[in-house]
Amino acid sequence: MSNTFYPSDFKYEVIMAYKSKEYSLKEIYTKFKIPKVTLYNWVEKFEKDGMDGLSDSKKWKRYSKELKESAVRDYCSGNYSQYEIVRKYGISSRGVLQKWIKKYNSHGELLDTRTRRTHSMTKGRKTTWKERIEIVQDALANGKNYQKTSEKHQVSYQQVYQWVRKYEVGGWDSLKDRRGRSKSVEELTLEEKMKLEMRRIEKENERLRAENAFLKKLEEIERRRKSVK
Missing domain, CATH: 1.10.10 (Arc Repressor Mutant, subunit A)
Structure with missing residues (x-):
């Protein structure tokens, strides 16, 4: 069995692709270059323990x-x-x-696992449209480091991921809260509108760089998999 290391954000990306039902199972295996049993294992762990279930290197469980x-x-x-x-x-x-x-x-004694601090996950919270825009911009500027962004802004990993994905599909307007009254662009000041427009192209370039980095990550994972065969 391969000992390839998959980062938690990559696992989450695969799980969200699976749950979105936008891809067939065959397309997921081909796109992300993972075996079938691996996908099922990640989905099971995620549904049981959330992001902690995908972060084996950070998760520490206590066993009697x-x-x-x-x-x-x-x-x-x-x-x-x-x-x-x-x-x-x-x-x-x-x-x-x-x-x-x-x-x-080897005749060693099995002892209780000592208590150790576990990796905590920031919980979700309500945000404004302007906050979501800022959070997405930070995530893109940091190469889609969802964990770092969630900790900085005190929102959940899932929130950051979903907002970035919504922005990439539908732009800034897609980040509006559709459950109640939608906030309009007119609520922004002229200076804020200009700043937002100036950063739009910049963030689009950052998004493209992030996508290229992600593709390189997949290529590196594939090279590691081949090297251990």
């Missing part, structure tokens, strides 16, 4: 000694596969289970 021993005994019984045990006990990854098995087989 009893849970570890039960999981290892189930594996040694031959009645369960490693994947089944991971799901049964809610273990973060198969690699974690394998470490327990190795330690057990």
Whole structure:
């Protein structure tokens, strides 16, 4: 099995493409160059733990000694596969289970996992149209670093991602709140309108650069996958 590392924002991009139903499964596998089992695994983790489920390197779960021993005994019984045990006990990854098995087989003692600070996710909040514009501009200027942008503006990762996606499809007007009264461009001052228009082309160029960077990231992932085969 490949040990290729996929960043959490890439995983989220794939999951959103899957959930949008704009692509067939075959198109998703081809576009993002991932195996079928990987997509299902990411979707399952995301639906269970949100963004934390996609950030294995930042997520730290606490397991009791009893849970570890039960999981290892189930594996040694031959009645369960490693994947089944991971799901049964809610273990973060198969690699974690394998470490327990190795330690057990070498006669090491399985102990309670020590408490450690977990990666926290910023919750969503209400925002104005002007705030959403500023947040999208920051995200694009930072190469679509959704996590960094969400932390800076104290909004959720999902909000930043959705706003950037809406802007790329429908422009700034698509960021208006359609649930109530839509704010009009006239609510902006003349100076704000001029500033917004001046930055539009600049941000469009940033968007294109970000897309090119994303494509290069995919190419790098593919090269890594090939190198480990």
